[in-house]
Amino acid sequence: MMEKLWIFDTTLRDGEQVPGCQLDSFEKIIVAQALERLGVDIIEAGFPISSPGDFNSVVEISKAVSDPIICALSRAVEKDIEVAADALKYAKRGRIHTGIGVSEYHILHKLRSTPEKVIERAVHAVKFAKRYVEDVEFYAEDAGRADNEYLARIVEAAIHAGATVVNIPDTTGYCLPEQYAQKIKFLKENVSNIHKAIIATHCHNDLGMATANTIAGVQHGARQVEVTINGIGERAGNTSLEEVVMAIKCHSDIPVFTSINTPKIYETSRLISKLMNMPIQPNKAIVGRNAFAHSSGIHQDGVLKHRENYEIMDPKDVGVEESSIVLTARSGRAALKHHLQLLGFPCEGDKLELVYNDFLKLADAKRDIGRKDLLQLVGEYLEDNSFVQLGKVSYQYGDVVKSTVELTIGDKKSTSSAEGNGPVDAVIKAIEKVVEQEIELDEFLIQSMAKGSDDVCKVHMRLMHNNKPYHGFASHTDIVLASAQAFVDAINKLPVKQPAIN
Numbered sequence: 237m238m239e240k241l242w243i244f245d246t247t248l249r250d251g252e253q254v255p256g257c258q259l260d261s262f263e264k265i266i267v268a269q270a271l272e273r274l275g276v277d278i279i280e281a282g283f284p285i286s287s288p289g290d291f292n293s294v295v296e297i298s299k300a301v302s303d304p305i306i307c308a309l310s311r312a313v314e315k316d317i318e319v320a321a322d323a324l325k326y327a328k329r330g331r332i333h334t335g336i337g338v339s340e341y342h343i344l345h346k347l348r349s350t351p352e353k354v355i356e357r358a359v360h361a362v363k364f365a366k367r368y369v370e371d372v373e374f375y376a377e378d379a380g381r382a383d384n385e386y387l388a389r390i391v392e393a394a395i396h397a398g399a400t401v402v403n404i405p406d407t408t409g410y411c412l413p414e415q416y417a418q419k420i421k422f423l424k425e426n427v428s429n430i431h432k433a434i435i436a437t438h439c440h441n442d443l444g445m446a447t448a449n450t451i452a453g454v455q456h457g458a459r460q461v462e463v464t465i466n467g468i469g470e471r472a473g474n475t476s477l478e479e480v481v482m483a484i485k486c487h488s489d490i491p492v493f494t495s496i497n498t499p500k501i502y503e504t505s506r507l508i509s510k511l512m513n514m515p516i517q518p519n520k521a522i523v524g525r526n527a528f529a530h531s532s533g534i535h536q537d538g539v540l541k542h543r544e545n546y547e548i549m550d551p552k553d554v555g556v557e558e559s560s561i562v563l564t565a566r567s568g569r570a571a572l573k574h575h576l577q578l579l580g581f582p583c584e585g586d587k588l589e590l591v592y593n594d595f596l597k598l599a600d601a602k603r604d605i606g607r608k609d610l611l612q613l614v615g616e617y618l619e620d621n622s623f624v625q626l627g628k629v630s631y632q633y634g635d636v637v638k639s640t641v642e643l644t645i646g647d648k649k650s651t652s653s654a655e656g657n658g659p660v661d662a663v664i665k666a667i668e669k670v671v672e673q674e675i676e677l678d679e680f681l682i683q684s685m686a687k688g689s690d691d692v693c694k695v696h697m698r699l700m701h702n703n704k705p706y707h708g709f710a711s712h713t714d715i716v717l718a719s720a721q722a723f724v725d726a727i728n729k730l731p732v733k734q735p736a737i738n
């Protein structure tokens with residue numbers, strides 16, 4: 237029989253601990269509401285004792301969100317628990333998450349205590365939390381490295397004291413999937429009252445095993461998974477929500493279901509990445525830019541013949557409009573033919589052969605083959621009179637930065653000025669003013685190629701147009717110019733109509 241797997245999202249607590257990811261209360265509410273729309277069951281909203289700001293966020297999230305359980309973290313310390321309870325006062329359903337370290341490292345070298353005293357503190361903390369809320373989750377910190385016999389004792393005591401959920405964190409990301417699975421199995425078989433609580437996983441990714449360990453835990457009886465969007469979290473991160481949810485969806489033999497509205501995954505992932513300033517690596521499972529991009533000929537041919545040849549999930553199931561066939565020097569005739577067809581130039585036989593040979597030469601010399609290149613290859617590219625070309629770019633500092641850019645379409649020149657937050661913002665705004673397209677700058681990455689201050693920087697921009705992404709690339713020693721060129725490069729890839737100039 238299929239059982240419910242509770243999705244406990246800790247993006248706003250463990251995820252937010254990451255340097256640079258801190259959010260204010262307003263931003264946290266936006267995230268919490270997105271998590272509610274995504275369908276998570278529990279939102280860990282913060283660690284209220286840690287700061288007035290975090291306390292306030294838990295209060296405001298409790299008011300703003302109605303469906304999920306709102307959870308607040310605490311140590312096994314009375315004051316922490318009191319403050320957590322106070323922060324949860326507006327929550328429709330509030331949960332206190334309390335616990336203590338259970339590995340030898342933590343007992344001896346962090347808490348400077350003894351195993352027996354730690355059990356006493358755990359029991360006291362759970363009982364104390366029960367005075368305020370019915371729903372109390374106990375975490376056995378560093379359970380991944382703890383002795384299983386001792387772990388079973390403290391978990392049994394916590395359940396006896398009233399814990400409704402027992403969390404078995406692999407805090408340091410140490411376990412291998414089989415070890416973690418055995419730990420959960422051991423608890424199922426050796427904790428006499430385990431049927432009275434839900435077992436939760438909370439795995440970190442120090443060895444890249446967080447998702448594998450979480451799934452192994454579920455396969456052995458865990459029924460709550462603690463996860464974050466994009467896998468953000470302390471050090472190498474937490475288990476990523478999207479990976480676990482989609483692994484379960486793809487493997488119907490795992491006897492659990494989740495309440496996640498999977499087509500909302502992609503937009504939630506982008507929101508978190510943007511608000512927390514955490515770019516997503518292109519090859520990140522499920523939500524990375526290349527997760528549904530096919531770039532080598534054999535794969536492209538396979539996907540074009542039958543999507544499932546190289547895709548285990550439908551991109552629409554995670555909110556990605558469609559998979560993409562990216563033209564590179566590793567592409568074959570099938571991919572080239574597909575793109576030419578899309579442009580309205582069906583090409584077969586000898587003609588395709590000729591174009592393909594030229595295409596390979598171009599693709600060897602140029603990494604990114606776009607629409608303009610293809611039109612040139614089929615001899616249909618007239619004078620460069622319909623695409624945006626960037627001319628002179630200038631800007632000056634003052635109270636606000638002012639920029640002027642020259643843009644050309646064919647022989648029509650246009651000059652545009654704008655003000656912005658900084659030179660890149662001012663230049664992008666000036667370009668936007670003259671390009672008649674609905675576009676949104678969705679991602680902006682600047683990377684230096686080497687190390688020196690004389691270095692060339694590489695810019696990647698992603699624009700959204702009609703819910704589809706268009707990528708622009710450029711490199712230059714001048715960051716502002718590289719950004720402007722990357723922006724124009726992406727604009728030139730918009731397929732619907734060629735960008736016009738005012």
Ligand SMILES: CC(=O)SCCNC(=O)CCNC(=O)[C@H](O)C(C)(C)COP(=O)(O)OP(=O)(O)OC[C@H]1O[C@@H](n2cnc3c(N)ncnc32)[C@H](O)[C@@H]1OP(=O)(O)O
Nearest residue numbers: 253283285286287310311312313335336337346347377407
């Ligand atoms: C695995 C996790 O716990 S994930 C959560 C981690 N998140 C955070 O730490 C962010 C929020 N933390 C904070 O704001 C602060 O660390 C506070 C408010 C909790 C505590 O601040 P301080 O009182 O200044 O203590 P400090 O951070 O220096 O040290 C932590 C103390 O808590 C103790 N402690 C750590 N975990 C626990 C626990 N679960 N239960 C009881 N005590 C604990 C440590 O042993 C140490 O005590 P000591 O000072 O007597 O040696």
Ligand SMILES: CC(C)C(=O)C(=O)O
Nearest residue numbers: 375377378405407438
């Ligand atoms: C507080 C606990 C659940 C934690 O974050 C960890 O052990 O990693």
